[in-house]
Amino acid sequence: MYFNVAVIGGGPAGMAAALAAEKKGCSVVVFERDKRLGGILNQCIHNGFGLHYFKEELTGPEYAARFAERVKNAPGITVYDEAMVLSVTPERTVTALSPYAGLITVEAGATVLAMGCRERTAGAIALTGTRPVGIYTAGTAQRLINVDGYSVGKEAVILGSGDIGLIMARRMTFEGVRVKLVLELMPYSSGLKRNIVQCLDDFEIPILYGHTITRVEGAERLRRIYYAEVGEDIRPKPETEKYVDCDTLLLSVGLIPENDLINGIGIKMNPLTSGAVADEYRQTSVPGIFAAGNVLHVHDLVDNVSAEAELAGSAAADYAKGVLSHGEACAVKVGAGVRYTVPQTVYRGTGKVDVYFRTDGVYKNKTLKAESGGETVFSKHRLILTPGEMERIEIDKSKLKDSLTLRLE
Ligand SMILES: Cc1cc2nc3c(=O)[nH]c(=O)nc-3n(C[C@H](O)[C@H](O)[C@H](O)COP(=O)(O)OP(=O)(O)OC[C@H]3O[C@@H](n4cnc5c(N)ncnc54)[C@H](O)[C@@H]3O)c2cc1C
Numbered sequence: 415m416y417f418n419v420a421v422i423g424g425g426p427a428g429m430a431a432a433l434a435a436e437k438k439g440c441s442v443v444v445f446e447r448d449k450r451l452g453g454i455l456n457q458c459i460h461n462g463f464g465l466h467y468f469k470e471e472l473t474g475p476e477y478a479a480r481f482a483e484r485v486k487n488a489p490g491i492t493v494y495d496e497a498m499v500l501s502v503t504p505e506r507t508v509t510a511l512s513p514y515a516g517l518i519t520v521e522a523g524a525t526v527l528a529m530g531c532r533e534r535t536a537g538a539i540a541l542t543g544t545r546p547v548g549i550y551t552a553g554t555a556q557r558l559i560n561v562d563g564y565s566v567g568k569e570a571v572i573l574g575s576g577d578i579g580l581i582m583a584r585r586m587t588f589e590g591v592r593v594k595l596v597l598e599l600m601p602y603s604s605g606l607k608r609n610i611v612q613c614l615d616d617f618e619i620p621i622l623y624g625h626t627i628t629r630v631e632g633a634e635r636l637r638r639i640y641y642a643e644v645g646e647d648i649r650p651k652p653e654t655e656k657y658v659d660c661d662t663l664l665l666s667v668g669l670i671p672e673n674d675l676i677n678g679i680g681i682k683m684n685p686l687t688s689g690a691v692a693d694e695y696r697q698t699s700v701p702g703i704f705a706a707g708n709v710l711h712v713h714d715l716v717d718n719v720s721a722e723a724e725l726a727g728s729a730a731a732d733y734a735k736g737v738l739s740h741g742e743a744c745a746v747k748v749g750a751g752v753r754y755t756v757p758q759t760v761y762r763g764t765g766k767v768d769v770y771f772r773t774d775g776v777y778k779n780k781t782l783k784a785e786s787g788g789e790t791v792f793s794k795h796r797l798i799l800t801p802g803e804m805e806r807i808e809i810d811k812s813k814l815k816d817s818l819t820l821r822l823e
Pocket of ligand 1: 422423424425426427428445446447448452453454455458463497498499500528529530531532552553554556577578581669672675706707708709713714715716717719
């Protein structure tokens with residue numbers, strides 16, 4: 415079977431990429447391992463989605479449903495749900511397994527990777543202590559409560575202040591769970607400021623920055639966690655150890671792009687994002703393979719995921735038709751205060767290109783500067799910049815010379 419574009423993953427990124435490619439007249443196939451399209455948004459029943467993209471406030475399932483409806487009505491898009499992609503080759507042969515369609519193999523003119531991300535687990539952070547019931551990743555607890563209708567516990571502590579943990583602090587409070595404490599290793603939250611205010615402050619849930627769990631205790635069920643302040647080396651100071659009794663611990667300690675599928679097929683990876691190195695069109699180092707959404711770098715807002723995936727899907731369509739062209743390449747480099755950028759390559763030409771980035775710490779009263787060929791091509795004063803909020807700047811492509819460097823001054 416041949417399709418112009420094959421999309422792996424039917425979350426917000428996969429759906430937006432598929433629609434953009436179909437709009438350009440391409441035949442598109444979408445593989446989704448779950449029973450329905452929508453990705454992780456199907457379990458995010460809170461509101462706050464779509465403020466940028468749809469200019470209205472939607473819940474996660476509402477946001478996903480709008481795209482899923484469009485995908486279903488798009489004549490050029492074939493969807494295989496319950497189809498787990500097992501492999502993709504550099505030549506863009508995609509193999510998937512489905513309980514009702516068996517082994518499916520397609521050849522594609524271009525491929526868009528949109529597999530999302532997964533959560534770091536207790537094993538990944540080497541959590542010390544016993545292994546009782548009651549320890550969940552925040553996303554697992556979210557699915558158990560919101561999709562499956564279970565209660566996860568009565569008294570909870572949350573480790574990590576990522577957005578999912580913050581959202582779950584509020585969600586569990588609504589369910590009658592007493593959220594006693596949120597512990598954050600860093601001196602700042604890795605989540606959005608709006609979530610700190612709306613999910614913790616509004617419910618008087620305390621958060622301790624610069625603190626972490628030292629061990630958990632409990633035979634069958636979790637009964638107590640110990641925690642301590644951390645020093646500058648981010649190691650717990652034993653003399654500060656305290657405990658809190660609880661039957662539930664949620665881990666919100668980071669997301670990892672779901673890239674196992676592309677291990678070993680020659681795609682250059684960025685160790686800072688754990689996603690592929692990508693250019694302005696979100697094309698990876700293997701020609702014809704594009705990536706978008708959380709599989710490329712972890713986004714805070716799904717609105718940005720949809721915009722990025724439309725770009726990738728549209729470029730994948732152009733590639734499949736042999737019409738993707740661009741000007742001279744300019745590497746995007748990080749300077750003082752900037753942790754990473756996406757994309758890592760932009761092209762000289764006409765029009766504008768958006769560059770997304772995160773800072774490597776909390777900065778106040780700084781000027782964000784972008785320079786190319788020794789000249790400033792973007793400059794803006796910012797009152798505050800934090801790693802938890804992804805930033806975006808717009809660069810005039812005609813001003814690009816050799817490389818583009820972003821820094822804080
Ligand atoms: C638990 C959790 C809660 C979140 N809450 C919020 C929130 O409140 N607000 C917000 O703006 N953002 C939230 N996010 C971020 C949100 O995930 C992203 O904004 C957005 O959903 C990312 O879209 P995506 O398509 O890249 O990934 P996903 O939504 O994760 O979709 C990826 C899809 O790919 C499929 N897939 C993966 N591998 C394969 C394979 N091998 N074969 C076939 N299919 C595959 C998965 O089943 C999934 O459906 C949350 C993320 C998580 C993990």
